Amino acid sequence: MSTNVRPDIDAAVAKLSGTLGSKREIAKLPEVLWEGETVDMLATGIYGKGNGLVVMTNMRLIFLKHGIMGQQLEDFPYPKISSVQWQGGMIMGTMTVFASGNKAEIKSMPKDNGKALADKLRMVLARGGAAPGVPAAAAAVPQQQDPASRLATLDQLRAVGAISDQEYQERRTAILNSI
Template identity: 75%
Template sequence: MAKFDIRPDIDAAAERLSNTVGSKREINKLPEVLWEGETVDMLATGIYGKGNGLIAMTSMRLIFLKHGVMSQQIEDFPYSKISSVQWQGGMIFGTLTVYASGNKAEIKQIPKENGKALADKLRMHLAQGSTPGAASAPASAVPGQDIGSRLATLDQLRAAGAITDAEYQDRRAKILDSL
């Protein structure tokens, strides 16, 4: 696996990628497109529009970045504008469909393990009404979701690799403290 020395959050997310082929340039350019205070939570590779690029799930938005020699493409989806996401996995790759502000964006050829984890984590944050970098919502702020289902969702995210063991323990403690 390629090693990067960009920023701790980007380096950690890049280390979890199953493959960085075709995305090294985008990983190196990622700090240039991030907003002040924005941190990277997860990365994946995929094809959107006319090329292969990088998908970054940050503390504020979902970004698709393609930085080629002749052209660049940046498309972002602020979490407040995303209404839902859909993951369709195949044997090796899958497609992430993002529904935002009445539009539909399909990012294809995402490696299955990275794409499913990203979709699961994004779906969890949308359901909780929080952004990935924000603290977990208290139980009373998650309508229709009891403690048992929140713990089950948390277990699924850890099993899918969408969150680390440390994040799991921290969020589990917060859920149990809300009792």
């Protein structure tokens, strides 16, 4: 499906398994993005009281619901996210985001888009908040996770095959050396 909203948004929409119930949010997305912010991945899901759009950008994770009776916008800047969990069923799954001592559950996410987004988000967190496509050393976002959380995230990435054993050992050594 082509939305002709913006090239980065159109590319992310093309990867969605379905846009049912999220067309209004896709159209409104440029209004909620910060200057210089680009969309990397999208998924649909239910958060709080409504079905909406989960947006992974180069700066943050966003949940956007834009209905006739009300709007909901919640964002999670990467440095504030301590970990991400994915629990998948046959067709749908739930992504749980732990940020600033809070827990946000986004339910009824299509399994393919939700798992891919959760895996990529874990990779961003393991890189210290570096945006997708940006080398970790060039990330302007300082690392604010404690070493135990960083090691747990690293273990999750290795468990799902997002990083190799060699990358795991190198990053684990770097985390332990930073203590």
